[in-house]
Amino acid sequence: MNPYTFPDNLLNELLGDDSPYGDATTWGLGIGDAPGRLVFRARHAQVACCTEEAVRMGALRGLCCEEPPVRSGTPVEAGHLLLTLYGRAADLHTVWKPAQTLMEYAAGIASAAAELVAAGRRGNPEIAVACTRKQVPGAKAMSVKAILAGGAVPHRLGLSETLLVFAEHRAFLGDEPPAATVRRLRRCWPERMVVVEVAGPEEAMRWVEAGADVIQLEKCTPEVVAQVVELARPYPAKIAAAGGVNASNAEAYARAGAHVLVSSAPYNAKPRDVAVTLEPVG
Structure with missing residues (x-):
C-alpha cells in the first residue's frame, strides 16, 4: 500500500x-x-x-x-x-x-x-478505525501516510474538511433546538455528514432524533456505548467511540457495537x- x-x-x-x-x-x-x-x-x-x-x-x-x-x-x-x-x-x-x-x-x-485496527477487528471485523488530527505539529504528512499504511483512516484532515459539532460550538447557539442546528448545517453543506460529539446517552439521543449522521461519544465506557447503540438502533445514525481508545480496549468498544473507533493513540x-x-x- x-x-x-x-x-x-x-x-x-x-x-x-x-x-x-x-x-x-x-x-x-x-x-x-x-x-x-x-x-x-x-x-x-x-x-x-x-x-x-x-x-x-x-x-x-x-x-x-x-x-x-x-x-x-x-x-x-x-x-x-x-x-x-x-x-x-x-x-x-x-x-x-x-x-x-x-x-x-x-x-x-x-x-x-x-x-489498533487488529484489536478492534477482533471485536467486530467490520469496525473502522479513524485517527484524529492530533499529530505532532509539522508532521501531518508523515502521520497521515503512516496511519493509512497501518489500515486506519483519518478522522479529520482539518477544520475545512468535515462538520463536527462540539459542545464548544453549541455554547454559542443559545436555545436553538438540535433539529434546527442540523437543518442549518445541511442547508450550508448539503453533501457533508453532520457529526456531533456528546458526553452521554441522553444528549446522544437528542441529536440522534434531530437527524445527526454520526454521534461521537467522548470518553464514554463500552457499557455506555452499548446502551447508545441499542437506543439508536431504529435510526440511521452511526455511533463513534472517542477519547481514550487504544489497543488495550479497542476490542471492547467494537464488541459494544460502535461503528467507528476514534483515536490519537498511534501518534504516541x-x-x-x-x-x-x-x-x-x-
Whole structure:
C-alpha cells in the first residue's frame, strides 16, 4: 500500500535541515567521491512506512535504488531488507540519517495503527478505525501516510474538511433546538455528514432524533456505548467511540457495537528501529 508520497519540496527541506552546508566530516576526510552502498533493514518487526520517500531522497541527491523498496504498509520481520541505495559517499551520508529517522517514526505510527485496527477487528471485523488530527505539529504528512499504511483512516484532515459539532460550538447557539442546528448545517453543506460529539446517552439521543449522521461519544465506557447503540438502533445514525481508545480496549468498544473507533493513540508510538549499513563498493 502506498497512499501517496511526499512532494520534493518537503523532502528537500528534510535533507537541507540536516546538512544545510554539506557534510563537514565527509568533506574534511576527502572521501566524498568514493562509491558506496547504503542498506536499510528492519531491526524489529514492523509495518514499513515511508520507504518511497527514502528512495526519492536518494534520487534527489543522485543516488540510485536498483530494486524496488518494500512498499509502505507491508508487515516485515526483524532483519528484512527495506531498500538499498548506491552512489557517492558524500550523498550517501547526506541521505542516511534523514531517511532512517523518517522511516523509523513512520513505521512506529503505522505499526501502532495496525495493532489498533487488529484489536478492534477482533471485536467486530467490520469496525473502522479513524485517527484524529492530533499529530505532532509539522508532521501531518508523515502521520497521515503512516496511519493509512497501518489500515486506519483519518478522522479529520482539518477544520475545512468535515462538520463536527462540539459542545464548544453549541455554547454559542443559545436555545436553538438540535433539529434546527442540523437543518442549518445541511442547508450550508448539503453533501457533508453532520457529526456531533456528546458526553452521554441522553444528549446522544437528542441529536440522534434531530437527524445527526454520526454521534461521537467522548470518553464514554463500552457499557455506555452499548446502551447508545441499542437506543439508536431504529435510526440511521452511526455511533463513534472517542477519547481514550487504544489497543488495550479497542476490542471492547467494537464488541459494544460502535461503528467507528476514534483515536490519537498511534501518534504516541515509539519509533520502530531501522538498521543501517553504509559501506564502500568496488
